Amino acid sequence: MTARKPAGADVTGEIADEVSGEQPNDPNFMTSLARGLAVIRAFTEREPNLTIADIARITGLPRAAARRCLLTLMQLGYAGTDGRTFFLRPKILALGYSFLSSAPLASILDPLIERVSGAVQESCSAAVLDEDEVVYIARAATKRIMSVGLNVGSRLPAYCTSMGRVLLAALPEGELEAYLRRAALKPFTERTITAPDALRRELERVRERGFALVDQELELGLRSIAVPVRTAAGAVVAAMNVSAQAARVTCPEMEVQFLPHLTRAAEEARVLLVRTRGV
Template identity: 85%
Template sequence: MSADIAETPDSDRDGNAGDPNFMTSLARGLSVIRAFTERSPNLTIADIAKITGLPRAAARRCLLTLMQLGYVGTDGRTFFLKPKILALGYSFLSSAPLATILDPLIEQVSGTLQESSSAAVLDEDEVVYIARAATKRIMSVGLNVGSRLPAYCTSMGRVLLAHLPETELDAYFARVELKAFTERTITNPDVLRREFERVRERGFALVDQELELGLRSVAVPVRTASGSVVAAINASTQAARVTCPEMEARFLPPLHRAAEEARVLLVRTPVA
């Protein structure tokens, strides 16, 4: 293991140089996998190197290793993920009680509202979807389990950020670039902090066309018995069909019911 770390002088970029328990080659392989997205499903070695910051030779070795294991394929010029990669995500979903609990609940929300509903957790600076029930595609980019979005301009992200300890929130603002996705996107840290206060006071977050024009979403926290926020669930719709006041009046009751049912179930199945 120590030899693997010594193999690459650029391991400093991971912030773990000198840690005898850190396997650089594994970290590199995971960064290569994460480089593939819906918008970039086919990538060259040069693309991978640019996205990950790895040397071309290291990117090539990672890709060839993933090919031999059946996780990556190639057309001779570009590389792409193969279906076997889904087994990695399934391992999480099949072993995570939170995802198992929330999946049927958001199906109920979606069925009641006839709108898309999702559940997400905070992972570093983004929300990652752990359950989703979609009735129709309402965004230009399709969302599925495993999809990631910026936390500050999404309803579930705001719910989760609003309940972070103050020191963690300060660190978040210190490192995150607040990019405007639409003319409605809030990018002022002070204004966002006031939004988070409103979220805590009201018990929900409503985001109106800040991530994408035409998209409205409302989210509520999922709490454990002790009151800790471990996830968020939402319902989203097209702005042309449903007003913000209507979302509060019609969407919040089933979301709150689902969140309360999740809290009861989490008492029986504690989440680490």
């Protein structure tokens, strides 16, 4: 059985739901801004070129509204067109850079994951939880090991990724229960945990062990192990992981070879976070 496309690569339903959830009764809510952001999010690695009809379908916007958003983005230099389809221009990176450059967490974790990656000769990443997905804030890749390329800013479902499980396990009980009620636990492989009760038990195990190990649940042939990144007060603010091809390393070997490096890096991050304001 082949792995299915990660949820972060298909955001059609999610974006349409967000746009349809506009709040016309809130005088502080800017519908035009919400629509513009929805149009930006419609572009993905799999669909970098989209027509107006594509944008309207993905976002749920009327074609006229989608067209106005695209033309506005073009005038501002964030989008371009070949005459039929539209695409994002490099200037769009400035939006993500504004967050990364102002976030001490990313700057602290970046050299740590580089060091871990160099030590274990595997890809290492850091991510935070954003609603029901993990968002990569730092990454050191030795080679491409997934069918979908991952970079800073990439999003993946939380429930079937090692960093996602570490972050979900740290949620307060009420927030976790709300997540389990609303999350669509889709199978990416035959190994993916899709039952809420089974996922709850696995998250309890993650809390007890202090790390998460996911074996080919997101994509066949991919294993990953993750640990939480905590502040001095013990709050989990991020996760760090190492990913590797299943053919090269077993689950027990991951615990022996990779976990100590991740644990040391997370402890060092905790010390550094004490010295950083705003974290």
